[in-house]
Amino acid sequence: MKRILSVFLFFILLTGCAAPAAQTEPSQAQFFSMDTVMTVRVYDGPGEEAVQAARQAVEELDGLLSRTDADSQLSALNAHAGDGISVPLDSRVTELLAFAKSVSQLLPGDFDVTIAPVMDAWGFTTDQRQVPDPQTLAGALSLVDSGKLEVDKEASTARLEAAGMEVDLGAVAKGYAAGQAAAAIRDAGSSSALLDLGGNVTALGRKEDGSAWQVGVKDPQDTAQTLCVLSMEDQTASTSGGYERYFEENGIQYHHIIDPKTGYPADSGLLSVTVVSENHMLADALSTALFVAGEDAALEFWRSRTNFELVLCTADSRVVVTQGLEEGLRPTGEERGYTYEIARR
Amino acid sequence: MRSPAADRRRPTLWDGLTALLVATAAFLLLAALQSEPGESLTAAVTLDGEILAEYRLEEITQPVTLTLDELSYPLTLLVEGDGVSILHSDCPSQDCVHTGKITQAGQQIICLPNRLIVSLTGTHDLDFDAVTG
């Protein structure tokens, strides 16, 4: 009896005095790519392998798409603008160009993949940020026309028709990278992962406990806080807002999301737009386009489609959430004066 | 004064029950103290009820060494991205050093001679996995 008791007691001691069981730690990597900080966390399968595969996928794309790297494929395309040469490109680059062009055509005036000359005039691509003089701006704006970007997916080539034109894939590259990274993680044999590619959050599968990922949407007026928390599974949430990158001149704030109609920072009454979609690339592109489009146009576009959902934060502190995100939605900004509305079809 | 307990030579069923009672109390207390596990931990260094320093661990990329010379027993803290430990203390018991690194919400390092508490808490308003924006 005594022995049994002491064995029993020792068992309790072992389980009781050992450090409390830790949640399994994800394999993760944090790195700089595409001018932003990226975090990849993989929760199951061969974690470390999957993380490295995802990182490699992202860095490869960065190498192909960088506008600052003169040796990148995108730089080659821009360098040949107007000389009539169709530039042979990696199939990933043509896929991305074709997609960006299709969004430019879908939402004309709200999005244009050839906006780069205007971005350069504002200095958002360099560190010399300034309000451009009207002549410079008009000149840059005249070069913006995605209709003059020709993409041949079969031959995997692309061509810019006018000299001086430039393509910048900043508004879609992270979304495309998320798709590539997600595929790399799946190929490595993992199915539960969370990617944060500079504020574009991609949720793969579900959490270990079987529940959906919880993704906060940053409050554009107080970036340490969140507007709401969304439940996500196999989706990307991409957010665009003027708060992300801006400068001040003569007391006026100028942000980096340029309205291709005016060449000036978009002033649509929205502070931020979050797009949630199973199509990672679409989420990224639409967040920029619909930020420029404004609340009414964004909701109208949403009603005409079924493959994405929205969270809009307006300048008058309303948070408009489309009905597909209603389940699992947790508002977190009531104390800061936000009111919440559900938009229905 | 006679005592029945003093004359027994073997443990009784009641002994087992007493042990079970103590174990149950321990587990109940453990469950009550269990705090939400969170990705984002905040380490607070409290001296005599006053917060000396607070660290958001997710923001720590390089380990931070905090030396507290003014204490009755000077000590050195190491704050890292995944936890906090006491590297060195002049206190006699060394309990705080022996505690090692704490890494989870609800864990604590206590240095009684210094009346110093290092505690880890999960950040309440951050009950999500990632943030977009």
Add this chain to the structure above:
Amino acid sequence: MTHGLQRLTRSAVLTALALALSVAEGLVPLTILFPLPGLRLGLANLVTVYALCRLSGREALLILTARCLLGSLLGGNLMALAFSLTGGLLALAVMALLVHLPGLSLFGVSIAGAAAHNTGQILAAIVVLGSRAPLVYLPPLLLCSLVTGAVTGGVSMLLVQRLPAPGRA
């Protein structure tokens, strides 16, 4: 020897023994095995159990108090006095109660005593620190007290039964 003098001597010897045991225990701290503040085997508790069983509650209290006071003088730590005294007194109270219950052996008494001792220590720490923080150490300490209590319980059983009853030797 008069009866009073005999009692005094007996208590003095037991106090010295308890003190020696607690100092000896301090030389080989259990906290090296388990980094748990306040964890100790509680060998000095043997003396308390013996005194409770073979002498009286009053003498046990006397020995305990003297041991704690002298111990803190030796260690030079007033704060330690608060802990050992609170823990010790609570343990004594619980054991004095249980030792007269019909169903228990010294195993159960010692386990309850060890658990009470740890609870008392933590309560004292909570008061001293003015914070509930030390409470997190109580569950593991309670679980450990099952083992330390069982060990000292077994030893005190031997002690109480093998040692001749005082005054009849």
